[in-house]
Amino acid sequence: MDAYPDAWPYPRPDSPPLLSPEQAEHTLDVWLVPKFSMLTLFCMLEPLRVANRFGRDLFAWRLRSADGNGVVASNGVRLEVDGDLASVPDDAHLMVVSSYEAEATVTAQDRAVLRRVAAYGGWLGGLDTAPFILARAGVLEGHQVALHWESVPAFRREFPHLRVSRERFASDGCRQTGAGGTTGIDMMLERIERDYGPALADAVGRQLVHHRHDAPPRDEHQEHFAGLPRSVVKSLAVMEANLAQALPIPEICRLAGQSQRQLTRLFLAHFGETPKHCYLGMRLDRAQRLLAGSHCRVTEAATATGFTYLAHFSRAYRARFDEAPSETAARGSG
Structure with missing residues (x-):
């Protein structure tokens, strides 16, 4: 006998592993900077994939690179992408994922894309060292910033006017930044909870066998x-x-x-x-x-x-x- 009789058919087993933007309610564009962290990328995407299994097509994502060609991560693995950075829509939800040598390949044209998205009211995020890229593009003014703890001293020296959070990630209106690594799970669970409620976020976290470090205070119903x-x-x-x-x-x-x-x-x-x-x-x-x-x-x-x-x-x-x-x-x- 199955030890977990109610584990199937929930979540739905027939959910596609990847949705197109036409199928999903929300699409996240992800700009992969060379030598990005593979762990950071996967921790960010997996909660979105799991959320799609709970009866609805909620999230899609598109991987981007500066030139539309594949990108090599810090672990040496090469990932193919869905398009170049310049073709990101004006009102995109764009997350930047970087790690080592974040600025080595970033050009003025790349920063112009970030400013374009910001000017049209789009959503911008950055993980690990990506807040450096966002700050140098001038799109973090007036927003709280979180990044990897190793990078905080250098960031404060270069951008003393920006507010650096002590938390693992910061959600500040249409900006979201974080330390990278497994922080991406908590960031996306917070987004799922904000858009769809605590029960769905809790269920996704359970599927990932993940205990939320940055969960907001729970009200009586959630307890x-x-x-x-x-x-x-x-x-x-x-x-x-x-x-x-x-x-x-x-x-x-x-x-x-x-x-x-x-x-x-x-x-x-x-x-x-x-x-x-x-x-x-x-x-x-x-x-x-x-x-x-x-x-x-x-x-x-x-x-x-x-x-x-x-x-x-x-x-x-x-x-x-x-x-x-x-x-x-x-x-x-x-």
Whole structure:
């Protein structure tokens, strides 16, 4: 008998190892600088790959080099890439990965690409020694910076006006920098938690057999994860990964490896509500955050949380928050 009877089919075993940008919700462009750290690259990408296995196509990535040719890492392994740096979109999410001799091959044209992405409001990140490249391009002004501890003294001497964090990574608006190595796992888990919720981040960390070093303080709901049945935690992760495209409850049960009757019993015992009502509440809570924290319109919030009919969304929203979504949106705009 299988020692782990509920380990399959969750996460889904048929998930492709690599998604195209057309398939995924988010695409990360990764600029590999010669002699980059292979460990840093893999630790950054693996959480994104694992997240795709939880019922949804969330992340894709494209490897880039300055000239579009393959790049040799610090361990001597050569990786082929998907394109050159110059073809990065203006609004890209671009991560720079470097290690030894970070500036040896970087040109003025390369730094111009970083400034272009910054000017168009794109997201920029750097791991290991890459913050040197970003800082010399002038795109870290006003942002907190984290980098490998060996590089901190030299960085402070060259950029005394920039704020250097003592943490392993720093997430500062549309900039994210870190020390490299296994720090990439924690950086990506934080991103997954921010975009899709703590249950999905926790499930991805478990799949990677990784204990998060930089996890934010847990609220009361998150503290209960450790005591919840595995199928409940799995169900919550699948729900959080599918807020924009609501899945039928039977499909969630299939991905969680649990019958609908048993999962309903567990949800009622732990949360006092059915999986359907819990899922609806998660989607509505996400809609409220969108409306309250941005200039998002009501129709956009409804679509982003899987509601096909605006009237249904408005009724459910009012029942949960005792106000119309348009009222929340008005405060968010203000």
